[in-house]
Each structure stands twice: as C-alpha cells, then as structure tokens.
Amino acid sequence: DTGVSQNPRHKITKRGQNVTFRCDPISEHNRLYWYRQTLGQGPEFLTYFQNEAQLEKSRLLSDRFSAERPKGSFSTLEIQRTEQGDSAMYLCASSFGQGELDTQYFGPGTRLTVL
Amino acid sequence: GQQVMQIPQYQHVQEGEDFTTYCNSSTTLSNIQWYKQRPGGHPVFLIQLVKSGEVKKQKRLTFQFGEAKKNSSLHITATQTTDVGTYFCAGWIYNQGGKLIFGQGTELSVKP
Numbered sequence: 584d585t586g587v588s589q590n591p592r593h594k595i596t597k598r599g600q601n602v603t604f605r606c607d608p609i610s611e612h613n614r615l616y617w618y619r620q621t622l623g624q625g626p627e628f629l630t631y632f633q634n635e636a637q638l639e640k641s642r643l644l645s646d647r648f649s650a651e652r653p654k655g656s657f658s659t660l661e662i663q664r665t666e667q668g669d670s671a672m673y674l675c676a677s678s679f680g681q682g683e684l685d686t687q688y689f690g691p692g693t694r695l696t697v698l
Numbered sequence: 699g700q701q702v703m704q705i706p707q708y709q710h711v712q713e714g715e716d717f718t719t720y721c722n723s724s725t726t727l728s729n730i731q732w733y734k735q736r737p738g739g740h741p742v743f744l745i746q747l748v749k750s751g752e753v754k755k756q757k758r759l760t761f762q763f764g765e766a767k768k769n770s771s772l773h774i775t776a777t778q779t780t781d782v783g784t785y786f787c788a789g790w791i792y793n794q795g796g797k798l799i800f801g802q803g804t805e806l807s808v809k810p
Contacts, residue, residue, distance in 0.1 A: 616797075623707075625786045625800030626741065639797060674740060684729070684748070685790075687798065689740040 587690035589675050595696045596665055603661045604693045608677030615658050616687060617650055618674040619643070626674055626689075632658060633680055665697045702789045704801030712809050717774040719804035721787035728790045730763055730770045731798065736783040744785075777808045 588607045596602050608615045613634055618626035629648070630640045634655035644650075647665075652658040662669055672694050676687040703722045711717050721730065729748040733741035745754055747763035747770060754761045760773045770787055784805045788798040 618800075623802070625702075625704075625788070625803050628797040628799070631797065641797075684746070686731070686743050686746065688743065689733075691740050 587675055587677050587688055589673075589690040589693050591693060592691060593694045593696075595698065597698050598667060599664055601661065601663045602665055602695065603659055604673055604675075604695075605657060605659050606675030606677075606690060607657045608675070609688055610656075611679070612677035612688075613655075613680035614678045614685065615652055616676040616678075617658070617660050618676065620672045620674055620692070621670075629660075662695075665695075667697045670695055670697045702787060702799045702801040704787055704804055706804055707802065708805045708807075710807045710809065711777050713779060714776050717777050717781070717806055719772050719785050719787075719806075721770040721772075721789075721801050723768045723789050723799075725768070725789075725791055727767050730767075731788045731790070732761060732770075732772055733786045733788060733800075734783050735786065735803070739783075741786060774806075777806070779808050779810055782806060782808050 590605045594602055616631040617629040619629055620626045628641050629644050630650050632652040635652050647663045650660045672692045674692045675690045678685040678687045701724045705720050729746055731746045732744040734744055735741045745761050750767050751765045752763040758775045762771045784803040786800050786803045788800045
C-alpha cells in the first residue's frame with residue numbers, strides 16, 4: 584500500500600503525559616499537513632510542511648504541540664502535557680504541493696484519548 | 699476568521715431519494731474541494747472546482763461552484779446505501795497560505 588500511513592492508530596494516555604504520532608506520506612509528495620478532527624466536525628488545520636520547512640501553524644497549535652519533518656519525508660507530531668481537550672482524531676495528509684490545485688490524500692488517523 | 703459553513707448537518711433519506719448539501723464561505727475561495735468520509739474512515743478526495751460557475755458530474759453526483767466563488771453544492775441523484783457517510787466541502791482561501799478550511803460536514807444516512 585503506497586498511501587499515507589499513520590502510527591499508532593490508537594493512543595490512550597493519562598493527562599499530563601507526552602505523546603508522539605508519526606505520519607509517513609506518499610513518497611513523492613512534497614507537502615505534509617496535520618489536522619485535528621473531533622466528533623461531528625470537519626478536520627481543523629494545524630500545520631503544514633513543504634519538504635522539511637514548516638510553513639504555517641494554526642493558532643490552534645499551542646506551545647504544547649510541536650511538529651517536525653526532519654528530512655522532508657516522514658513527520659512527527661508531539662503533544663506535551665496532554666489535556667483531556669486534546670482527545671481527538673489526528674489526521675495527516677500529503678500532496679504534491681501544487682498550491683491551490685493541490686489534492687490532499689489523508690491517512691487513517693491516530694485516535695488520541697486522554698484520560 | 700475565515701469560515702466555511704455547511705448545511706444541513708444531518709440528512710436522512712430513503713434509498714432512491716435525492717440528496718443535496720450546501721456550502722457557504724464568508725470569503726471568496728480560490729477553489730473548493732469535496733471529500734467523503736465513511737463511518738470510521740478518513741476523508742477521501744472526491745473533486746475540485748476552480749472556475750466561477752463550474753459544474754462537474756461524477757455519475758450520480760453533481761458538484762457546483764457559485765458565480766461569486768463563495769458557495770458550492772453537492773447533489774446526489776437516487777441515493778444508494780453505498781452513499782452513506784459524511785460529505786465535507788473544503789475551501790482554499792486565496793493568499794491565506796496552504797491550508798484548506800473544512801466545513802462541518804453533512805452526515806448522510808440512507809434507509810434501504
């Protein structure tokens with residue numbers, strides 16, 4: 584399968600713990616996006632990378648959240664000192680990077696539950 | 699901030715009936731994209747509309763982009779149980795970077 588993959592698929596953690604998620608995009612894609620989706624809502628943009636450069640971050644992304652894409656391939660999203668409000672599905676998407684004509688391909692997501 | 703609103707939130711139809719979901723933006727969009735998310739799944743790209751007034755069809759699905767590039771609709775003719783899922787519109791805001799702004803989605807259920 585050459586689609587976008589995400590690991591883990593599910594994560595249960597206690598409040599205050601740190602968690603890290605990984606996304607492996609489609610190999611030839613330059614852009615990688617992170618979104619958060621809660622029940623009954625559409626995906627909310629968090630941040631995106633063009634190759635290894637992080638080009639934009641949402642104001643939703645507090646200083647407890649950090650994302651990296653060190654070699655322009657896979658990306659990690661870390662949440663420090665998790666809170667119950669962080670419980671959500673975290674989606675990764677990738678694209679060729681054709682600007683406004685981009686088509687984004689989503690991964691299966693990581694479902695985070697903070698107890 | 700920029701918002702993309704979608705109505706209705708839920709739609710329950712009998713198999714064979716038609717279905718329409720509407721999307722409105724507070725800001726002119728560069729383009730609009732539509733995604734489908736099956737229960738328990740992830741969003742899957744359906745189509746992209748770029749030109750003012752553009753209409754595109756995919757079998758029983760018809761997508762429209764408004765003349766002012768602020769609204770869009772998805773119409774499904776003669777729904778089938780395989781159409782079940784949540785349909786999201788997502789707008790690309792010109793000069794606002796590389797992000798898509800998603801609507802809240804319309805959840806479609808189809809009763810056989």
